[in-house]
Amino acid sequence: MSRRSHWDDNPKHPAGDWKTEVANDDTRLGYLDWVEARSEMLAYEDSPGTVEASLRRDAVRIRATDRLGNIAYIHREANGPMRCTLANGVTAALFYAGITTDEMTCRFALDDCETADQALAIVRRYGSLDYGYCQAGPPPGWDSSPTIPPALHLLAGLLGQIDRLAAILPEIIGQIDEDAVKRARAFIAMELPPGSREA
Structure with a gap:
């Protein structure tokens, strides 16, 4: 980029705008440096593709x-x-x-x-x-079965915790709704493949 004379006015960035910024203490750049900085800023804003590429982050x-x-x-x-x-x-x-x-x-x-x-x-x-x-790769079944709703895995995990709690505190079995647990187990058996169930 060839630099202009100090007395040439850039039509896209008039000296009047630069003078206003200097008067407001918004810039301390000389006129030609101010024109160059403004041109670079506008070129950056006009090319969103370069912004996208710079924000690329790996998995x-x-x-x-x-x-x-x-x-x-x-x-x-x-x-x-x-x-x-x-x-x-x-x-x-x-x-x-x-x-x-x-x-x-x-x-x-x-x-x-x-x-x-x-x-x-x-x-x-x-x-x-x-x-x-x-x-590490994802947890088992994390990406390999995206059509399975996570709620089913949560339900399977909850049933596993109920079994663990019942083994630790047998007196709690009377407070568990056995019909609800049976329905949940049957639902999980129908919906989830055996290898993806949480114990």
């Missing part, structure tokens, strides 16, 4: 496993928001993946990162020493 799937074997996933689809999901499909706070010191700072850093490796480094920096973090 992320990080598995967090604590010492007891509990698993949570920190994940996002490409260009999507960062989320935390427990192994049973329940959405949770990053706290459940061992991010206990400054969850919001970690979340902001994760939302800004572009690659899965950057995300893993951030999670390891903010994560608990009681957790192991690694790149």
Whole structure:
């Protein structure tokens, strides 16, 4: 780009506009530098494709496993928001993946990162020493069966928790509506393939 003489007026960016900005203390640039900065700004605003390309963020799937074997996933689809999901499909706070010191700072850093490796480094920096973090695929059945509503998985998990509670506290069995539990089990048996049921 050839620079103009100091006395030439750019028709798209008149010297009068520059003088107004200088008088209002909105710029400290000289006229030619101001014209160049305004031209670049307008070119950037007129090309939304370059903005889209710069915001591209990879998909992320990080598995967090604590010492007891509990698993949570920190994940996002490409260009999507960062989320935390427990192994049973329940959405949770990053706290459940061992991010206990400054969850919001970690979340902001994760939302800004572009690659899965950057995300893993951030999670390891903010994560608990009681957790192991690694790149991982999605939880079983997470992406492989998108037509199955997550509510069915939640219902299956709830029934598993009812069974566990009944084994621990047998006196509670009298308070459980057995007909509702049988209907729920029959519904799950019809709707979910056997390999995707939560125990």
